[in-house]
Amino acid sequence: MMHFLEGWPLSPIATCIAIVVAAYGLLYQYSKQKLDVKEPPVIASGIPFVGHVLSMALHGGKYIKNIGIRNRHLPIFTLPVPASRIYVVTDPSLAAAVQRASKVLSFTPIIPEVTERVLGLDKATMNITRKNLDPGPGDERGFLADIQDMVYTWFGPGSYLNEISLDAARELRSEVLASAAQEARCSPDNPIDLLAWVRHIVTVSTAKYFYGPQNPIALNPKLEECFWDFDHGLGRLLIGTFPSVTAGKAYKGRELLVKALEEYLENGHHELGSKIVQKRVEIALQHGWTLRATARSELSFLFAGIVNATTSSFWILLQIFAEPQLLSTVREEIIQTLRTDKGEKGQDPEKYRLNITDLKDRCPMLIAIYRECLRLGSDNYSTRMVKEDTILAERYFLKKGAVVQIAGGVIHADQSIWGDNVEDFNPGRFLERKQQSGNTKQNQIHPAAFRAFGGGKTLCPGRHFAMNEILSFVSVAILMFDIEAADGGKIKVPRKNDGVLPVHILEPVSPVEVLISRRRDKYADICSNIEFDM
Ligand code: HEM
Ligand SMILES: *[C@@H]1O[C@H](CO)[C@@H](O)[C@H](O)[C@H]1NC(C)=O
Ligand SMILES: *[C@@H]1O[C@H](CO)[C@@H](O)[C@H](O)[C@H]1NC(C)=O
Ligand SMILES: *[C@@H]1O[C@H](CO)[C@@H](O)[C@H](O)[C@H]1NC(C)=O
Ligand SMILES: CC(=O)N[C@H]1CO[C@H](CO)[C@@H](O)[C@@H]1O
Numbered sequence: 016m017m018h019f020l021e022g023w024p025l026s027p028i029a030t031c032i033a034i035v036v037a038a039y040g041l042l043y044q045y046s047k048q049k050l051d052v053k054e055p056p057v058i059a060s061g062i063p064f065v066g067h068v069l070s071m072a073l074h075g076g077k078y079i080k081n082i083g084i085r086n087r088h089l090p091i092f093t094l095p096v097p098a099s100r101i102y103v104v105t106d107p108s109l110a111a112a113v114q115r116a117s118k119v120l121s122f123t124p125i126i127p128e129v130t131e132r133v134l135g136l137d138k139a140t141m142n143i144t145r146k147n148l149d150p151g152p153g154d155e156r157g158f159l160a161d162i163q164d165m166v167y168t169w170f171g172p173g174s175y176l177n178e179i180s181l182d183a184a185r186e187l188r189s190e191v192l193a194s195a196a197q198e199a200r201c202s203p204d205n206p207i208d209l210l211a212w213v214r215h216i217v218t219v220s221t222a223k224y225f226y227g228p229q230n231p232i233a234l235n236p237k238l239e240e241c242f243w244d245f246d247h248g249l250g251r252l253l254i255g256t257f258p259s260v261t262a263g264k265a266y267k268g269r270e271l272l273v274k275a276l277e278e279y280l281e282n283g284h285h286e287l288g289s290k291i292v293q294k295r296v297e298i299a300l301q302h303g304w305t306l307r308a309t310a311r312s313e314l315s316f317l318f319a320g321i322v323n324a325t326t327s328s329f330w331i332l333l334q335i336f337a338e339p340q341l342l343s344t345v346r347e348e349i350i351q352t353l354r355t356d357k358g359e360k361g362q363d364p365e366k367y368r369l370n371i372t373d374l375k376d377r378c379p380m381l382i383a384i385y386r387e388c389l390r391l392g393s394d395n396y397s398t399r400m401v402k403e404d405t406i407l408a409e410r411y412f413l414k415k416g417a418v419v420q421i422a423g424g425v426i427h428a429d430q431s432i433w434g435d436n437v438e439d440f441n442p443g444r445f446l447e448r449k450q451q452s453g454n455t456k457q458n459q460i461h462p463a464a465f466r467a468f469g470g471g472k473t474l475c476p477g478r479h480f481a482m483n484e485i486l487s488f489v490s491v492a493i494l495m496f497d498i499e500a501a502d503g504g505k506i507k508v509p510r511k512n513d514g515v516l517p518v519h520i521l522e523p524v525s526p527v528e529v530l531i532s533r534r535r536d537k538y539a540d541i542c543s544n545i546e547f548d549m
Pocket of ligand 2: 138
């Protein structure tokens with residue numbers, strides 16, 4: 016029967032192994048193939064095709080980051096994945112080229128998929144969202160195009176930006192004052208988790224300055240916890256097929272928030288909210304969105320407003336208070352900008368004004384710290400879909416249907432861009448460049464190298480606003496408080512947790528426990544009725 020195997024030198028088991036090894040070898044070689052001679056260098060995984068995907072699921076964003084760092088010499092490389100490719104860009108000038116090619120390398124096709132999963136939008140709404148996604152001049156404009164245009168315009172430099180920034184500064188200041196009772200109670204046995212402290216202040220005030228006094232979190236403070244449950248399960252919501260099972264807490268938190276936002280809209284409470292929220296709601300309704308779906312879209316706006324402002328404020332405060340010399344420099348810078356209303360008749364001479372424009376123009380160390388914290392904290396990727404076969408920068412072939420990722424984490428950790436000790440916190444790297452106007456090429460940072468706010472079409476529309484509100488919040492906190500380590504030693508700055516899907520500025524691996532006490536000086540006292548200017 017087994018005639019044809021007679022003389023075959025291997026046992027059946029050895030034969031099977033040989034076949035498997037040969038098949039593996041072929042598959043591995045195949046996975047290393049370029050689709051085109053001009054395709055960027057392929058980095059195959061030990062497990063052909065699925066290996067990269069498995070590792071990304073297992074290790075989060077740092078997986079690709081580490082490949083990028085190991086292959087520093089490659090400005091772009093290809094990761095083969097089942098039936099497609101991921102192209103990872105790690106060079107700023109190539110990143111700029113990707114951003115310019117926004118017609119063929121587009122972000123918009125991804126938005127519906129992501130928002131559908133993350134926000135749980137229904138099919139009818141998705142149908143509306145997919146229409147006229149990338150309108151050319153003269154085309155009918157879809158929902159996304161309309162809402163993005165409005166948000167970018169209103170958050171651009173101008174009177175509305177000033178108005179909402181001042182509202183935010185006042186609201187954050189009130190919340191800092193309101194938290195004073197908690198600070199008074201803290202003790203070495205009962206320390207404050209600094210991130211939790213910042214979270215509470217930013218969450219409650221953002222909800223208030225965007226959504227007004229009747230916002231869902233003001234009406235039901237339990238929703239604050241729901242919000243952070245939602246945030247922390249976002250990765251699972253994105254991947255999960257049965258989110259109610261695989262991302263239980265995040266799913267539950269989201270649905271409770273959506274329900275509350277829907278009631279908020281039904282009751283017309285948004286009429287007391289910010290103008291930008293009123294306009295967003297108006298645009299959604301014009302495009303035929305239901306109130307329930309509009310509530311989901313507003314959850315995404317609330318999310319954009321809260322999460323990154325929270326985590327960046329946390330790092331800024333932590334780095335400043337961890338270094339006494341830095342603290343006194345920054346405190347001095349802020350005090351220098353204070354102005355009084357003295358002179359006017361009947362005015363309380365102790366009324367001080369804090370001008371946000373001055374914070375940006377006249378506090379170089381504070382600004383350098385702001386930038387450095389964003390550089391270090393931001394590992395996210397800007398993602399684009401390849402809509403047609405393309406040659407990028409006249410050199411690299413990109414296959415239709417593949418995904419391009421600009422690896423912010425790799426670019427932010429590139430010594431040739433940022434100087435020595437890129438892993439360390441060193442705000443000086445942003446100061447030196449400004450001072451040495453001698454303009455050696457080395458000192459020029461490529462404009463596309465700073466990726467915290469994304470770039471090109473997905474540049475964060477809230478970036479000016481974020482800077483205004485974060486600077487005013489940390490300035491008030493610095494004037495009002497001393498922050499010390501709960502154990503009495505020096506404040507230690509933990510590593511960032513880069514083992515997660517980086518949907519926002521990374522959080523620390525371990526909590527930072529501190530004692531917060533009100534300073535006993537004039538500048539702490541003036542904070543209770545400080546006025547903000549722009
Ligand atoms: C330091 C704080 C912040 C950072 C680092 C940041 C960063 C980013 C980034 C990188 C994106 C693009 C995401 C993508 O690729 O889709 C983005 C989008 C966005 N950000 Fe920010 N952001 C910050 C604060 C804010 C604030 C305070 C707001 C206020 C509402 C805001 C509003 C938005 C909105 C609405 C989008 C979505 C734009 C769109 O999809 O059309 N951001 N942000
Ligand atoms: C989607 O929209 C098209 C027209 O734009 C309509 O014909 C179709 O019935 C819609 N489908 C759903 C599920 O709403
Ligand atoms: C927050 O910032 C990170 C890091 O720059 C970015 O990747 C992410 O898209 C931002 N998220 C939001 C919701 O703005
Ligand atoms: C705030 O400071 C800027 C820059 O110094 C100045 O142009 C502006 O007039 C100031 N605003 C007010 C209200 O004083
Ligand atoms: C690779 C990755 O995690 N990208 C994320 C960057 O941030 C945006 C917006 O929050 C997410 O949608 C992406 O998934």
